[in-house]
Amino acid sequence: MNLTQSLVTGVLFSLCLPAWADRATDEPITPISPAQVSNPELVELGKQLYFDPRLSRSGFISCNSCHNLSMGGTDNLPTSIGDHWQQGPINSPTVLNASMNLAQFWDGRAADLKAQAGGPIENPKEMASNHTLAVEVLRSIPEYRASFKARFGNEAITIDQVTTAIAAFEETLVTPNARFDQWLKGDDDALTEQEQSGYALFKEIGCTACHYGPAIGGKSFQKMGLIEAYQTNNPAQGRAGVTGKDADRFMFKVPTLRNIALTYPYFHDGAYWNLSEAVDVMARLQLGRQLNDDENARIVAFLKTLTGQQPDFKLPILPPSTPETPRPEPFPEN
Amino acid sequence: MNLTQSLVTGVLFSLCLPAWADRATDEPITPISPAQVSNPELVELGKQLYFDPRLSRSGFISCNSCHNLSMGGTDNLPTSIGDHWQQGPINSPTVLNASMNLAQFWDGRAADLKAQAGGPIENPKEMASNHTLAVEVLRSIPEYRASFKARFGNEAITIDQVTTAIAAFEETLVTPNARFDQWLKGDDDALTEQEQSGYALFKEIGCTACHYGPAIGGKSFQKMGLIEAYQTNNPAQGRAGVTGKDADRFMFKVPTLRNIALTYPYFHDGAYWNLSEAVDVMARLQLGRQLNDDENARIVAFLKTLTGQQPDFKLPILPPSTPETPRPEPFPEN
Ligand code: HEC
Ligand code: HEC
Numbered sequence: 200m201n202l203t204q205s206l207v208t209g210v211l212f213s214l215c216l217p218a219w220a221d222r223a224t225d226e227p228i229t230p231i232s233p234a235q236v237s238n239p240e241l242v243e244l245g246k247q248l249y250f251d252p253r254l255s256r257s258g259f260i261s262c263n264s265c266h267n268l269s270m271g272g273t274d275n276l277p278t279s280i281g282d283h284w285q286q287g288p289i290n291s292p293t294v295l296n297a298s299m300n301l302a303q304f305w306d307g308r309a310a311d312l313k314a315q316a317g318g319p320i321e322n323p324k325e326m327a328s329n330h331t332l333a334v335e336v337l338r339s340i341p342e343y344r345a346s347f348k349a350r351f352g353n354e355a356i357t358i359d360q361v362t363t364a365i366a367a368f369e370e371t372l373v374t375p376n377a378r379f380d381q382w383l384k385g386d387d388d389a390l391t392e393q394e395q396s397g398y399a400l401f402k403e404i405g406c407t408a409c410h411y412g413p414a415i416g417g418k419s420f421q422k423m424g425l426i427e428a429y430q431t432n433n434p435a436q437g438r439a440g441v442t443g444k445d446a447d448r449f450m451f452k453v454p455t456l457r458n459i460a461l462t463y464p465y466f467h468d469g470a471y472w473n474l475s476e477a478v479d480v481m482a483r484l485q486l487g488r489q490l491n492d493d494e495n496a497r498i499v500a501f502l503k504t505l506t507g508q509q510p511d512f513k514l515p516i517l518p519p520s521t522p523e524t525p526r527p528e529p530f531p532e533n
Numbered sequence: 534m535n536l537t538q539s540l541v542t543g544v545l546f547s548l549c550l551p552a553w554a555d556r557a558t559d560e561p562i563t564p565i566s567p568a569q570v571s572n573p574e575l576v577e578l579g580k581q582l583y584f585d586p587r588l589s590r591s592g593f594i595s596c597n598s599c600h601n602l603s604m605g606g607t608d609n610l611p612t613s614i615g616d617h618w619q620q621g622p623i624n625s626p627t628v629l630n631a632s633m634n635l636a637q638f639w640d641g642r643a644a645d646l647k648a649q650a651g652g653p654i655e656n657p658k659e660m661a662s663n664h665t666l667a668v669e670v671l672r673s674i675p676e677y678r679a680s681f682k683a684r685f686g687n688e689a690i691t692i693d694q695v696t697t698a699i700a701a702f703e704e705t706l707v708t709p710n711a712r713f714d715q716w717l718k719g720d721d722d723a724l725t726e727q728e729q730s731g732y733a734l735f736k737e738i739g740c741t742a743c744h745y746g747p748a749i750g751g752k753s754f755q756k757m758g759l760i761e762a763y764q765t766n767n768p769a770q771g772r773a774g775v776t777g778k779d780a781d782r783f784m785f786k787v788p789t790l791r792n793i794a795l796t797y798p799y800f801h802d803g804a805y806w807n808l809s810e811a812v813d814v815m816a817r818l819q820l821g822r823q824l825n826d827d828e829n830a831r832i833v834a835f836l837k838t839l840t841g842q843q844p845d846f847k848l849p850i851l852p853p854s855t856p857e858t859p860r861p862e863p864f865p866e867n
């Protein structure tokens with residue numbers, strides 16, 4: 200869907216929806232289904248890898264450091280802290296429901312979760328390891344060798360297997376059963392009147408042009424600052440960095456609004472901490488519309504109903520290193 | 534018990550123990566009991582605080598960063614990484630079974646877990662916050678206010694309540710049911726012959742003089758390098774830093790040997806990664822004894838039976854910050 204189509208669809212929905220319609224199929228936003236896990240052992244392995252700081256050179260930083268599953272799958276910082284406390288270039292997006300994205304990263308430069316997962320391991324500003332070293336670490340640990348053998352039929356352990364396992368775990372990181380989903384599925388009492396009217400307004404003014412689908416985003420690239428330019432010191436150029444086209448400057452993947460109450464600060468530069476301010480920015484910059492306080496509060500109330508069931512699993516226990524394990528290098532002198 | 538008494542006790546045990554004795558009561562090492570949780574809600578609150586990086590100024594470092602419960606309650610680094618990637622002064626000891634210690638820290642400068650827990654929050658090299666700020670952060674979060682109110686009868690939130698809750702959680706971090714404990718409780722098949730003979734040797738040569746009790750350590754301060762000096766670049770002076778007495782130089786709290794296979798690298802300077810080397814150092818420096826390869830392997834085999842049941846709970850989910858929450862300061866410019 201392009202923007203005009205989406206805007207039209209959004210408006211049609213809000214004008215034409217009969218009270219008795221099956222909301223779950225007729226609304227521009229659809230409920231999230233719980234993850235279907237076909238290979239639980241692979242998911243378990245991926246979970247261990249996700250929590251394992253030995254995939255970083257320092258031995259200190261894991262995927263969970265920047266996408267903390269106790270905190271909505273983000274670090275709740277404007278930009279991330281990477282190896283040696285280096286400041287990251289951009290806000291860390293949530294991994295929750297990331298499987299629903301049309302592509303990964305703010306500029307969509309990775310096709311899917313598997314393609315994405317290899318990146319941070321060898322990014323010198325993030326985990327600062329490399330694929331050879333990361334695989335060598337895992338190969339030195341008998342429990343990992345056994346797990347990879349059980350999952351992939353051999354003990355070789357390749358980075359391809361590592362990213363397959365991490366992606367399989369990430370695919371389970373969906374957050375069903377938000378109050379909004381309960382309402383979508385027909386429970387009229389799941390939302391207050393204010394929340395319902397916030398949703399109506401969200402559709403009416405055109406937010407659903409960009410924020411639609413089960414993840415309420417993640418399905419298209421759109422210009423940040425469509426009507427009015429976004430002021431930021433962050434040098435990120437968005438999609439143009441991938442396509443090289445000037446027309447793609449400031450085109451970012453529309454972020455999911457699922458769990459938006461947990462994923463502050465907002466926007467690719469993490470400049471806004473307050474959801475109410477982020478909504479105000481969106482209305483003005485993307486839709487040329489100044490919301491009054493009541494309108495803003497209604498939309499914020501609606502957005503807060505999008506917090507779904509958070510990760511619900513036991514803290515993974517990691518198998519210990521061995522004398523053969525390459526040692527972490529937390530400090531230059533070590 | 535002083536050293537001589539302990540040595541005698543150790544020797545007596547190994548000479549006099551009849552085969553039919555109740556090992557659980559007659560051995561110098563006793564099994565760990567599962568935690569008795571009298572106030573599960575307080576423990577839950579403490580668990581959240583333990584995992585909450587908002588107790589640090591950067592918003593990035595939690596207790597779990599340096600005492601990672603996925604990794605034996607340590608960071609598996611020689612010395613820790615603190616705020617702004619500062620190098621810590623000493624190896625991070627495990628929090629597992631720390632409740633059994635006669636005092637906390639390598640030099641015992643904190644009387645108990647509660648007295649300890651306030652330290653890292655305001656240590657500029659660790660979490661780099663301060664008690665006022667940490668409490669202000671918690672007070673700004675309605676779910677925390679409600680939890681503290683339910684646990685302590687008021688919403689005030691004091692650092693005393695914070696450390697009470699963290700300590701209550703830490704008290705649950707015991708690791709019962711190691712294979713060695715099963716054997717102690719009478720299951721003869723729980724240990725191999727090599728492991729049993731390793732334990733016999735451990736007692737016979739006098740390791741139990743210092744490593745005894747349920748935690749197999751933690752019950753006394755002893756000189757590191759009793760017979761032969763320990764070579765290290767680490768400036769830590771041990772107990773002398775607390776008492777000011779020259780006689781207390783290099784007196785360190787004897788560490789627990791529970792889960793020793795998980796808590797590498799070893800010694801207060803984290804200089805030894807290999808358990809076999811650590812055992813060799815101990816035998817030479819503390820007992821003036823050069824173990825042969827077979828003896829060393831037997832003791833190491835025994836020590837590896839001390840890995841108990843690791844933390845077994847769900848990843849805690851943290852309540853989100855609010856616009857009132859003081860913002861983290863990960864980088865100077867922010
Ligand atoms: C040092 C911080 C850091 C670490 C460590 C890190 N990430 Fe990220 N992650 C980020 C940042 C920042 C981005 C956004 C980068 C961009 O879009 O250019 C990102 C993007 C992502 C995305 C894309 C989400 C989206 O909606 O586009 C996924 C998925 C992801 N990371 C998963 C992982 C996994 C898996 C690991 C571990 C193998 C990991 N991350 C390690 C900071 C980190
Ligand atoms: C024309 C497309 C478009 C429209 C219309 C739009 N958005 Fe967005 N939205 C985006 C894009 C693109 C971003 C990411 C911008 C960035 O980070 O630079 C975004 C980001 C957001 C964020 C921050 C998400 C995060 O995790 O950082 C919120 C909240 C949000 N939008 C809400 C809304 C609301 C509410 C409306 C309607 C008032 C709306 N959006 C309308 C495209 C749109």
Ligand code: HEC
Binds near residue numbers: 616622625638659699
């Ligand atoms: C930046 C790393 C770091 C952080 C963060 C940290 N610790 Fe520690 N912890 C250490 C180090 C290093 C020591 C040993 C210091 C010493 O003995 O002088 C230690 C000692 C301890 C001890 C004593 C254990 C023993 O056997 O003596 C306990 C208990 C403990 N920490 C719990 C915590 C709690 C609870 C928090 C969070 C409030 C925390 N730590 C945060 C690194 C850290």
Ligand code: HEC
Binds near residue numbers: 832
């Ligand atoms: C005289 C007291 C004493 C005796 C006897 C003793 N130890 Fe220790 N042990 C200590 C002290 C004190 C430390 C901490 C030293 C340090 O870190 O500087 C320690 C540390 C250790 C460690 C490393 C623990 C860690 O987590 O870093 C191991 C392993 C160990 N001892 C095993 C043994 C074995 C095996 C024997 C017998 C061969 C033994 N010890 C005999 C006092 C003793």
Ligand SMILES: [Ca+2]
Binds near residue numbers: 290462465466469
């Ligand atoms: Ca964010």
Ligand SMILES: [Ca+2]
Binds near residue numbers: 624625796798800
């Ligand atoms: Ca250690």
